[in-house]
Amino acid sequence: xxxxxxxxxxxxxxxxxxxxxxxxxxQDNVVKxxxxxxxxxxxxxxxxxxxxxxxxxxxxxxxxxxxxxxHAKVLTLEVEAAAFEASTEDSSVAITESNAAHIDxxxxxxxxxxxxxxxxxxxxxxxxxxxxxxxxLELFKRLLTKYQDAFVYCWFHPRVGLWLGATPETLxxxxxxxxxxxxxxxxxxxxxxxxxxxxxxxxxxQQIVTDFIVxxxxxxxxxxxxxxxxxxxxxxxxxxxxxxxxxxPGDFNxxxxxxxxxxxxxxxxxxxxxxxxxxxxxxxxxxDYYTGFLGELNLKASQSRNANRRNVENNAYRAVKKVSNMFxxxxxxxxxxxxxxxxxxxxxxxxxxxxxxxxxxxxxAETMTAVL
Numbered sequence: 294x295x296x297x298x299x300x301x302x303x304x305x306x307x308x309x310x311x312x313x314x315x316x317x318x319x320q321d322n323v324v325k326x327x328x329x330x331x332x333x334x335x336x337x338x339x340x341x342x343x344x345x346x347x348x349x350x351x352x353x354x355x356x357x358x359x360x361x362x363x364h365a366k367v368l369t370l371e372v373e374a375a376a377f378e379a380s381t382e383d384s385s386v387a388i389t390e391s392n393a394a395h396i397d398x399x400x401x402x403x404x405x406x407x408x409x410x411x412x413x414x415x416x417x418x419x420x421x422x423x424x425x426x427x428x429x430l431e432l433f434k435r436l437l438t439k440y441q442d443a444f445v446y447c448w449f450h451p452r453v454g455l456w457l458g459a460t461p462e463t464l465x466x467x468x469x470x471x472x473x474x475x476x477x478x479x480x481x482x483x484x485x486x487x488x489x490x491x492x493x494x495x496x497x498x499q500q501i502v503t504d505f506i507v508x509x510x511x512x513x514x515x516x517x518x519x520x521x522x523x524x525x526x527x528x529x530x531x532x533x534x535x536x537x538x539x540x541x542p543g544d545f546n547x548x549x550x551x552x553x554x555x556x557x558x559x560x561x562x563x564x565x566x567x568x569x570x571x572x573x574x575x576x577x578x579x580x581d582y583y584t585g586f587l588g589e590l591n592l593k594a595s596q597s598r599n600a601n602r603r604n605v606e607n608n609a610y611r612a613v614k615k616v617s618n619m620f621x622x623x624x625x626x627x628x629x630x631x632x633x634x635x636x637x638x639x640x641x642x643x644x645x646x647x648x649x650x651x652x653x654x655x656x657x658a659e660t661m662t663a664v665l
Contacts, residue, residue, distance in 0.1 A: 299370040300430055302328065307429070307449060312360055314345050314587075315430075316446035317372075317437060318618060324437070326368040327360045334452050335359045339548045343591040346619070347448055347456075350556060350580040351569070358453055359590070372437070386422050386665040388635075388658065392651045394418075394577075399650050401575055402641040413501050414562035414571055416650075417638025419578055420658055422626075422665055424633050432457055435664035440527055444620040446587065456582060458625030459660055461526030464555065464586045467547065468594070469614035470540040472510070476503035477524075478559050478640055479532035480653050487523050491532060494644035496521075499532040501642075502559045506536055509553040514538035514545075527624075527660050547591070547617065559640070560584035560621060581627075583636035588619035624660040635661045 303326055306313045312329035327345045329335075336356045337346060343362040349355035395418045402414045426432055433447040440459040449455045466473040479495035491499075499521055510516060519535040561584075562568025572580075594616045627634040637654040 294368060294370055296370060296372065299324070299326070299368055300434075302326070302368060304428075304430060310451045312450040314347070314360060314446060314448045315433060316345075316444065316448075316588075319442050319444055322371055322373065324370045324372055326370075327362075327365040328368065329360050329365050331364065332451055333364070334450065335361050335364070337590075340551055340590060341548070343593070343615075345588065346590040347450075347453075347582060347585070347587045348555075349582050349585040350560070352552075352555070355581060355585075358450060362592070386425065386662050388420050388422050388662060390420055392648075395654065396647045396651055398575060398577075399641055399645065399647040402571065403643065403645055403647070405571060406641070406643045410571065411567040412563050413498060413558055413640055413642050414568040415558070415560050415584075415638050415640050416572070417576060417580065417583065417636060418654060419583075420635045420637065422633045422635055422662055424628060424631060425665060427631075429455055429457060429628055432664055439664060440660070442524075442526060443624070444588070448587065453582075455628045456622075456625060457628070457661075458622060459527070460620050460623045460625065461524070461531065462559065462621040462623055464557075464588075464619040464621050465550065465617070466619075467615070467617040469616075470542065470545050472514070472538045472540070472545075472550065474506060474510075474536050474538075474554070476506055476534040476536065476557075476559065477531050478502045480639065480657070481530050482656055483525055483528050483530050487525065487530070489523060489530060491523075492644075494642055495532060497644070498640045498642055499534070501563050502557055503534045503536070505558045505563055505565075506554065510536070510538045510550075514540050527663075529656060529660075555586060556584060557621075560623070560638075562640075580636070582622055583625060583627075584638070585622045586619045587622055588617070590617050590619070591615045592617070624657065626661045633661065633665060 306328045315326040317324045337359045345360040348357040402416050436445045436459045443459040445459045447457045462477045463475050478499040517537045521532050521534050524533045635658050637657040639650050639653045
């Protein structure tokens with residue numbers, strides 16, 4: 294399918310106000326779109342269906358919306374890394390905002406940590422920016438070009454809204470009985486080198502996330518994890534630990550794993566319930582689908598049981614397994630009422646410095662403002 298036909302089909306879907314998602318996985322050269330055949334609001338409760346899922350920060354308060362595979366037309370486009378370079382500009386819009394409210398929020402979070410209400414809390418804010426480009430597909434193309442290492446998407450449902458993002462964080466990748474996830478935390482600006490030092494606050498923040506995930510997955514799986522490493526996401530650096538869990542038949546249930554992991558301390562805090570309660574009481578707005586998750590749900594994939602392609606007889610026996618690829622909805626924005634609502638946040642620990650935390654959210658917002 295040609296690039297023009299691909300995007301014309303999505304543009305027509307948007308013009309008719311029908312649900313769709315178009316996305317590209319990290320370091321991939323395939324852009325995929327799901328075009329739903331009607332405007333029904335399909336939801337999933339137990340994540341047993343197949344399709345593309347868009348889930349909120351709080352699974353109890355908001356719906357997990359599904360574009361079901363059975364009610365969607367799937368389009369694919371192979372694209373070169375710099376295919377949309379002509380539509381990308383280096384400048385970004387300016388956001389005029391005051392830091393007073395967010396710094397006050399951070400100070401309250403630090404005080405609550407000293408009172409031993411929790412060890413860590415992730416506090417966020419919503420910034421507004423004008424939208425010079427009104428076509429969301431043009432913004433999506435710019436995100437594609439600018440953030441090769443991110444999960445880049447544009448998602449729309451007429452009864453929910455329009456969201457775009459370029460997230461660096463995987464919630465989980467599941468292939469049959471094998472699960473891969475990551476603990477991603479700690480942030481500093483990229484200044485031309487990956488050889489950087491991480492302070493104790495950032496190391497502790499990342500270790501909290503790692504310990505939480507390991508604790509939730511260790512009971513009925515075989516776990517392996519990497520050493521923490523520095524990774525680049527756009528103009529930012531993060532600390533990441535890769536974690537793999539292998540399950541025996543009968544021991545894995547996707548819904549149970551989602552409930553156990555989401556939201557991780559990387560987007561909520563620890564202990565999780567106490568941190569979420571603080572967020573609800575003090576952030577002052579509904580996160581909605583920010584810090585939720587989204588991605589491919591229970592797609593079928595087949596794999597030959599024999600690596601020798603010449604062995605035609607054995608290759609007739611292929612293992613069919615379910616594959617899910619879900620990403621945390623970070624570095625995202627919602628387009629609403631001719632404005633871009635840009636969501637950003639950061640992890641707060643006892644060693645946090647409020648002004649530094651504010652500046653971190655400013656740098657994270659640039660992921661979205663850079664394409665506006």
